[in-house]
Amino acid sequence: MTNSPTLIVMIGLPARGKTYMSKKLTRYLNWIGVPTKVFNLGVYRREAVKSYKSYDFFRHDNEEAMKIRKHCALVALQDVKIYLNEEGGQIAVFDATNTTRERRDLILNFVKENAYKVFFVESVCDDPDVIAANILEVKVSSPDYPEAHRERVMDDFLKRIECYKVTYQPLDPEGYDKDLSFIQVMNVGRRFLVNRVQDYIQSKIVYYLMNIHVHSHSIYLCRHGESDHNMQGRIGGDSELSPRGKQFAAALRGFIEEHGLSDLKVWTSQLRRTIQTAEALGVPYEQWKILNEIDAGVCEEMTYEMIQSTFPEEFALRDQDKYHYRYPGGESYQDLVQRLEPVIMELERQGNVLVVCHQAVMRCLLAYFLDKSADDLPYLKCPLHTVLKLTPVAYGCKVELFYLNVEAVNTHRDRPLVSQPLMTFLPSLASVCSQSVPNCLVLCFSVVAHMKCFPRVFYSHTFDCSPRKLCTFVLS
Known part of the structure; x- marks a missing residue:
């Protein structure tokens, strides 16, 4: 579905629903048949720093922490490269804040070096009720806060957000970022701004993001x-x-x-x-x-x-x-x-x-x-x-x-054994082979052309063309 790999880059302050959108978008793309994987920078950061102490780690003047965070981003991008170049992936979702132009320029250079397409998704939210609800629903159970009280989590996380606000540079559709492909999602879908959609898959991404709504329903x-x-x-x-x-x-x-x-x-x-x-x-x-x-x-x-x-x-x-x-x-x-x-x-x-x-x-x-x-x-x-x-x-x-306590027949068929499909051919194969060796050869090759295993062994085999031997070979 994609003519070249695509990197989707999330942008936004913490507690803006980036991971929620990343996971939903990845699930949707995989469902429609586009191999997609999320690379969450928080996972890499927790691998590099085993224990989280406080919001101080996210201060822009914490030089040691800034080096660690940049290193984590580079490691994550290398994993993106492996996934897209070697593992058959078509789309990677880089789930991180990416709130500075410096970080986004680093990503753009990475994309250019690897001939990927890039699409940015920025989540902008200034509704305090939405932010608070997101913190309580998701961040309280975050690995960063094991067994922490709600009040402490809320206080620390709000201070973490303030650390990011100091250096946050939103996308600028009229100036610096006018040539980028992106969608800005404002206040969990109340308003959207879409800029320079480049291809079919990007239009699918936009269409999906404009249809998901964060509301309670079953x-x-x-x-x-x-x-x-x-x-x-x-x-x-x-x-x-x-x-x-x-x-x-x-x-x-x-x-x-x-x-x-x-x-x-x-x-x-x-x-x-x-x-x-x-x-x-x-x-x-x-x-x-x-x-x-x-x-x-x-x-x-x-x-x-x-x-x-x-x-x-x-x-x-x-x-x-x-x-x-x-x-x-x-x-x-x-x-x-x-x-x-x-x-x-x-x-x-x-x-x-x-x-x-x-x-x-x-x-x-x-x-x-x-x-x-x-x-x-x-x-x-x-x-x-x-x-x-x-x-x-x-x-x-x-x-x-x-x-609902009303009996019914069972219409479920279990996944067959690996060897089962081939056995199904035997009646017709035996019937054809008893009539004509050439016809049997045609049927045998038809069988193996559709099988996922051993085609090379089949084609390189020296045949005894008696019908019985051909049947025996297909069985083996």
């Missing part, structure tokens, strides 16, 4: 009630609720009433099983087409046994790489993530929301909030007749699970 995720297709083991389709699915819908209404969620917004897909679930709630709901279940293409309304029998190669390929595999004529989980991006943006902006959705859709949404990798995403457990309550907190997400 997101409720659940699947529709059990459907007729669920009971038959079929995927996709547009079937109706089973009797137990209707019981769940009634139980879900009781759950909403019991928890006093009168202001709850309810979203569904445009498929009957989610709509029937929402209709039982007795509240208004919105239908979103982009919340429809993953499109299984030619495999729609088939059971997994039918797919394995009818399309053995497709069945095996999906087990190999479930996230990237695309059903013929359908979608992959990767496609689904791209489709659901507008939903994430809306969830970040809204108050309390209940999303009545589908297994694959719920997995994608959960992976965003829980920071799960693409490899883990397709195997997240999202059982029927269970509600997940997600409450964003300082640097993560609190998860609560509510089972």
